Amino acid sequence: MKNLSLMSKHFSILYFLLISFLPFYVSAQNSSIDSSIVRGEIKAPVFYANPNVFIDTPNSNLNKKRVKLVAAGNILGYGGTMIGLYSDWYKNYPQTNFHFFDDNNEWKQVDKVGHSYSAYIEAYGSMEMWRWAGMERRKSAWIGGLSALAYQSIIETMDGFSSEWGWSWGDMGANFFGIGLLIGQEQAWNEQRIKFKFSFHKKDYGAPDLTARANSLYGQSFSERMIKDYNGQTYWLSTNLKSFMPQSSLPPWLSVAFGYGADGMFGALSNIAKDKAGNITFNRSDLPRYRQYYIAPDIDLTKIKTRSKFLKLAFGALNAFKFPLPSLEYNSKGKFAFHLIHF
Numbered sequence: 001m002k003n004l005s006l007m008s009k010h011f012s013i014l015y016f017l018l019i020s021f022l023p024f025y026v027s028a029q030n031s032s033i034d035s036s037i038v039r040g041e042i043k044a045p046v047f048y049a050n051p052n053v054f055i056d057t058p059n060s061n062l063n064k065k066r067v068k069l070v071a072a073g074n075i076l077g078y079g080g081t082m083i084g085l086y087s088d089w090y091k092n093y094p095q096t097n098f099h100f101f102d103d104n105n106e107w108k109q110v111d112k113v114g115h116s117y118s119a120y121i122e123a124y125g126s127m128e129m130w131r132w133a134g135m136e137r138r139k140s141a142w143i144g145g146l147s148a149l150a151y152q153s154i155i156e157t158m159d160g161f162s163s164e165w166g167w168s169w170g171d172m173g174a175n176f177f178g179i180g181l182l183i184g185q186e187q188a189w190n191e192q193r194i195k196f197k198f199s200f201h202k203k204d205y206g207a208p209d210l211t212a213r214a215n216s217l218y219g220q221s222f223s224e225r226m227i228k229d230y231n232g233q234t235y236w237l238s239t240n241l242k243s244f245m246p247q248s249s250l251p252p253w254l255s256v257a258f259g260y261g262a263d264g265m266f267g268a269l270s271n272i273a274k275d276k277a278g279n280i281t282f283n284r285s286d287l288p289r290y291r292q293y294y295i296a297p298d299i300d301l302t303k304i305k306t307r308s309k310f311l312k313l314a315f316g317a318l319n320a321f322k323f324p325l326p327s328l329e330y331n332s333k334g335k336f337a338f339h340l341i342h343f
Contacts (some may be wrong), residue, residue, distance in 0.1 A: 101166025108262035119178030141186035259294030296327035
């Protein structure tokens with residue numbers, strides 16, 4: 001995956017955390033239900049501890065002020081992100097005619113899973129904002145998904161005009177998966193029973209040559225490593241058990257998560273690096289590059305009941321990340337490993 005896509009994911013996460021949980025913030029400020037909300041046939045969100053618990057409201061009760069606020073938030077959020085991406089990245093690299101780029105075999109496809117995650121999170125955030133404005137649930141899911149698709153398509157288009165990269169159909173396919181996961185669940189169940197989540201741990205590479213290579217590729221700070229270092233990233237599909245077994249005595253917050261990651265990667269395709277003249281500057285082809293598959297318990301924070309305004313907001317935002325708990329790993333080297341706390 002291209003470093004630019006790493007940057008885009010960074011902006012996506014920031015944008016998501018800043019505005020996608022606006023409904024949690026606003027509802028947390030209100031001590032009572034908006035008097036304009038009455039029972040009807042079409043559902044719109046009035047969030048408390050659980051974003052899937054809402055009061056029914058007629059479609060005619062769309063809150064015009066909130067609609068304008070959400071529209072402005074999307075325009076300013078997406079517009080500001082695009083300007084930031086261009087100013088901080090694209091303008092520093094040569095441009096060329098629009099072209100395609102095949103990066104499907106890079107980074108053990110961890111980058112592609114990251115694209116799916118970003119698209120899902122963007123779609124989820126946009127959907128929740130439109131629900132807060134009073135829009136019917138399934139319709140807000142479509143608008144949220146299309147918003148995420150537009151955002152990711154703009155990034156891929158800018159990639160297509162960059163001589164360093166190009167339009168990646170693999171990236172777009174991954175985007176469609178993340179968006180489809182959100183829309184499909186809303187159409188089938190009227191809720192998100194399976195949620196995309198992310199976790200990260202900063203790796204200590206130990207050997208001086210590996211540390212120097214990692215610093216060159218991924219940066220040295222924690223924030224840079226979180227965005228760029230695929231060796232430390234894990235992407236999860238967290239499944240809420242109670243939503244599939246509503247008659248069970250299971251706690252509503254209990255989930256089981258299935259994760260994917262990879263390790264041993266010091267280059268997109270191999271652990272060999274060359275300079276512009278073709279001279280080898282790094283060669284650790286002896287290190288295995290392998291995939292990692294995980295299973296772990298998880299906590300759906302939005303299912304925890306609380307009257308605290310701060311906790312409602314915090315739980316909603318933090319639920320985009322996997323809760324640190326033990327995990328069992330199986331990797332493509334054929335080995336199992338147990339992690340007491342998986343970040």
